[in-house]
Amino acid sequence: MQGRRDDDDSGTAGRFRALALPHLDEVYTLARHLLRDAADADDATQDCFLRALRHFETFRGDDIRPWLFAILRNVCRGARQPSREVGVADEPTDDAAPLWSDARETPEGEMLRRRDADAVRALVDALPLAFREVIVLREINDLSYREIAEIVGVPVGTVMSRLARGRALLRTAWLGADQKEQTP
Amino acid sequence: MTCEDADLLLHALVDGELDAGHAREVERHLASCPRCAAALAELRALRSALQDVPLRREAPAALRSRIEAALPQPRSRPAPTDRRTLLKGFAFGSVFSGAIAATALVLLVRSDRGQRMHGDLVSAHLRSLQGTRLTDVETSDRHTVKPWFNGRLDLAPPVVDLTAKGFTLLGGRLDYLDGKPVAAIVYKRRRHVVNLFVEPSSAADTSPGVSTLQGFNIRHWSDGGLAFWAVSDIAADELAEFASVFDAARRTPEAA
Structure with a gap:
């Protein structure tokens, strides 16, 4: 069936939007506290959502928030400049x-x-x-x-x-x- | 219990993380230790001071739209302009192009119906999961489910027990698709629900096949005057397995 792959992609993207986007404010709030910088928090939040979509098939469970927060934490650890904050x-x-x-x-x-x-x-x-x-x-x-x-x-x-x-x-x-x- | 133990457990107590046994132990200690009782009061005061202020932030609108733009768009429906272009061809073209346009229109209408149907199916499936009404008649006994539909529907949906095949019968429910009442037979595989919608098949039936909408797999087939739609979040191959064991069980004389 032609377009099958598109169907799958749009189905996943649609489900991801429905599950993950409602928690944008919470992810952003956590990013602000982890990084203590508004611009860095913006970038980390965006990075987190894109990474989460890429790995969406690995998400299991009922509540997506802990999974998103874990991804954000990894993004923040990668993003943090050594000069800006001690490890x-x-x-x-x-x-x-x-x-x-x-x-x-x-x-x-x-x-x-x-x-x-x-x-x-x-x-x-x-x-x-x-x-x-x-x-x-x-x-x-x-x-x-x-x-x-x-x-x-x-x-x-x-x-x-x-x-x-x-x-x-x-x-x-x-x-x-x-x-x-x-x-x- | 020592004060040092209690010091940690106070936090678990106010966070609702202690089981009843430990909670009782902490409370016993608190009753006899004013110092720890005061520590608990202060902890509660700190928590309520924190909860008094709205600490959650709102993501900036620019960030939100950046993220929304970066996520793949759910596939857009055939744009209305498509259909207008086709109509234009019909109105102004030769008989030949008109015939092509007419064929295309039929296809368009059909796929529209298919898409609307898919949307309806997923909505009905989600409704059944979210609400309190997964089943109207809740039983694993197919001899109870089948007669339940008598008089409620113009069809006698086949109800088979597939427990031995890994799909447990949960019951049946009256649902609506495309404005018409249909039978929904509910099965469970592990923690996943399979809704099997049964309606009289009609000429407008879309061809059998599998599709995916919002992460749900939809499998459709028709047989013996009935149209079947199985909807679930189990993998497509498991849903195919469901359809084949269902069909096989339905054909055995015992199930008739």
Whole structure:
């Protein structure tokens, strides 16, 4: 049958559009946090969707988001300039940051002041990459520990401890910013 | 449980990742440890502060259109201009070219019907998967499914049990294609659903064959006054296998 191949191609492309494009905003959000640069995030997001389409036949499962995020993460790792950001290996990881309770030098029950989206994003972006990515995947992209573990390529236990330490760093930074504003 | 264990597990608790047993253990520890209870309150405060602000960004419109343009377009339908050109040939050409145009028009109308039918089939298949109504009569017993269609349809769709061949009968459903009621017989292979639509065959039936639309395979054949359309996301060769085991089982006297 002539045009059979076209039919297949357009069927795949159509299905890919229907499944993947609705998650463009989420992929872009993750790219912004991983790369911390708007133009780089644009390129990485576009690259991610084209790569995902090329390998669409390898996608299995019900939820395409973790698969897209894993592709984006690979794209970002390739795109990151060594000069712009130190590699993951050089960053403080698991033991270098305090766990949740250890970070509580501040008086108990201290309230976090409400901040607007840009201020919160800046606090998240100040975290080292290893903590930043699990925080974004959990708090913004709303993935499960198992999904995050698969994307990052670490055991679930490591996801848990990075999340605990990342949240401790985030809370400390948040309270620090509050104090700075209160005492000009 | 030590405070250090609890420190990690608090996060799993607020993230809804703990099973009931561990959750109870953490809660027991919290009841007796004010320090960890305070840590939990602070964790909840941080999470709610994070959730109070819309952190998700919107992709810039320029990026969105760049990506949409870079993805292959779903195949466009025959453009209306095609048909106008054909009509022009019909109106202004010789009898000969008019005859050609007429033939082409019939083909166009046929393939239009085929395409509309394919669209209808995939929509019906998707509806059956997304809704709560995969089957009206849910049973693996073909002797229950077959009579169910009596009085609901002008045809008696053949219902066969193909469990031994790897296709489990889930049941039957009344559906609509091209505005007409049809029988849908539902089978399952592994985790995939096969919808087999059965309607009286008509002269307008498109020729038998396989096609793919939106990632779904559609296999069509006619036999004994009935037209069959099998729709599924299983591979085309598996759908061919389905059609052949279905036809073979249908022809055995026992199934009649």
